[in-house]
Amino acid sequence: MLPHAGITRVILQGEMAVSQIHSDKNLAxxxxxxxxxxxxxxxxxxPELYDAHAAGLFHYFTSFTGEEADAxxxxxxxxxxxxxxxxxxxxxxxxxxxxRLAHHHAVDWLRRHRVRRRAEEEMPPEMFATQxxxxxxxxxxxxxxxxALLPTEQRSVAQLKLWDDxxxxxxxEVQGIPLNTAASRYRYALEKLRSELRPLYDELKPL
Amino acid sequence: MNTNPDAFENDLRALKRRALPEDWRDxxxxxxxxxxxxxxxPRWLIVGWSAAWAAILMMYFTTPAEPNTQPRTVHAAPxxxxxxxxxxxxxxxxSN
Numbered sequence: 001m002l003p004h005a006g007i008t009r010v011i012l013q014g015e016m017a018v019s020q021i022h023s024d025k026n027l028a029x030x031x032x033x034x035x036x037x038x039x040x041x042x043x044x045x046x047p048e049l050y051d052a053h054a055a056g057l058f059h060y061f062t063s064f065t066g067e068e069a070d071a072x073x074x075x076x077x078x079x080x081x082x083x084x085x086x087x088x089x090x091x092x093x094x095x096x097x098x099x100r101l102a103h104h105h106a107v108d109w110l111r112r113h114r115v116r117r118r119a120e121e122e123m124p125p126e127m128f129a130t131q132x133x134x135x136x137x138x139x140x141x142x143x144x145x146x147x148a149l150l151p152t153e154q155r156s157v158a159q160l161k162l163w164d165d166x167x168x169x170x171x172x173e174v175q176g177i178p179l180n181t182a183a184s185r186y187r188y189a190l191e192k193l194r195s196e197l198r199p200l201y202d203e204l205k206p207l
Numbered sequence: 208m209n210t211n212p213d214a215f216e217n218d219l220r221a222l223k224r225r226a227l228p229e230d231w232r233d234x235x236x237x238x239x240x241x242x243x244x245x246x247x248x249p250r251w252l253i254v255g256w257s258a259a260w261a262a263i264l265m266m267y268f269t270t271p272a273e274p275n276t277q278p279r280t281v282h283a284a285p286x287x288x289x290x291x292x293x294x295x296x297x298x299x300x301x302s303n
Contacts, residue, residue, distance in 0.1 A: 046239055047232075054235070055227050076235045083239035129225040140222055162220050194215055201215065 043089040046082060053095060054079075056164050057102050059127055063156045064106040066148065068125050070113075078105055096166065099174045103156075110152070124148035135204045139197070146196035154189035161186050 044052075054075060061071035078101060091097045124144045131137040147155055153175075160166045160174065171182040194201075212220070287295070 046236055050232060050236055054232070055224060058227055059224050072231065075231075076238055079235050079239040080242050083242045127224055129223045131222075136222075143219070143222065162216065163222075163224055190216065193219070201218075 043087045044094065046079060049082065049087070049094075049098070050079065053098050056095070057098060059163065060099060060102055060156065060159055061106055062125050062127065063147075063159045064110055064152055066125065070109070071125070074102075074105060074109055078102055081105070093170070095164065096170045096174055099160065099164065099166070103174050103176075106156075139200060139204055142197055142200055143193070146193050149196065150189055150192055154185045154192070157182055157185040158189040158193070 057078065058071055058075050061074040062068065065071045065074065081101070124147065126141075127144055127147065128140040131140055147158070150158065156175070157171055160171045161168070166174065168179055168182045168186070171177075171186075172179045175182065177185075
């Protein structure tokens with residue numbers, strides 16, 4: 001066996017990790033801690049995490065709770081949890097890591113509250129930014145309603161895919177489900193959204 | 208698995224989600240900062256605790272499960288038959 005094979009392997013792994021780290025567009029700060037030729041991303045601070053990911057986490061929570069107030073509570077609890085523990089350095093995909101924590105937190109919340117929301121009877125939370133164009137504003141409003149009609153598991157997958165820009169592999173990892181399940185939930189969600197929004201979408205097209 | 212988004216998906220994706228209210232940031236971060244990190248048990252305590260459990264387990268597995276069933280040796284007076292005892296008493300009386 002080569003005397004330096006182990007060292008070489010460690011350095012190569014370090015370089016691979018660094019290349020993955022640089023590909024993470026969501027990393028709040030591009031700080032690295034280097035230790036003997038291996039660089040790891042420094043653990044982000046709470047304000048950095050908040051600025052980069054809080055909105056996405058909040059909307060993800062909303063897809064479970066259906067209520068802004070509950071989603072805000074969950075977001076606060078998650079940050080308190082993050083404040084209690086030391087955030088590990090060297091996490092390659094910080095967004096997926098946070099979303100996985102958020103997913104477990106949301107599932108615990110659902111288990112505790114056993115919410116059976118009747119979406120059609122409630123005002124769905126506004127997920128989208130205010131649109132200047134009234135047609136777009138109407139479309140966003142209808143999309144909020146259509147999302148509220150989806151089952152939780154389809155809505156949460158649609159959120160991760162469409163607006164958090166996660167791949168099916170990442171979604172499967174975040175939610176702890178098989179890859180095919182993630183893909184089929186997304187497909188069902190998209191079909192339902194399409195059928196709910198088709199009349200307005202065809203009328204407004206192109207947005 | 209077709210992962211190429213169609214026009215509908217792209218139009219959905221183009222909608223921007225709303226940002227969080229500004230005042231939430233300070234409220235959430237100050238709540239998170241006010242919580243002190245949970246202290247971790249010192250290393251010596253974890254090592255000591257593990258060693259104690261290892262010793263307990265080792266003693267448990269090395270000790271025989273069944274108690275020793277060998278009859279204990281009874282240190283009692285030798286058994287004498289009635290006639291031997293009577294002869295001894297007679298000899299004692301005669302000596303007096």
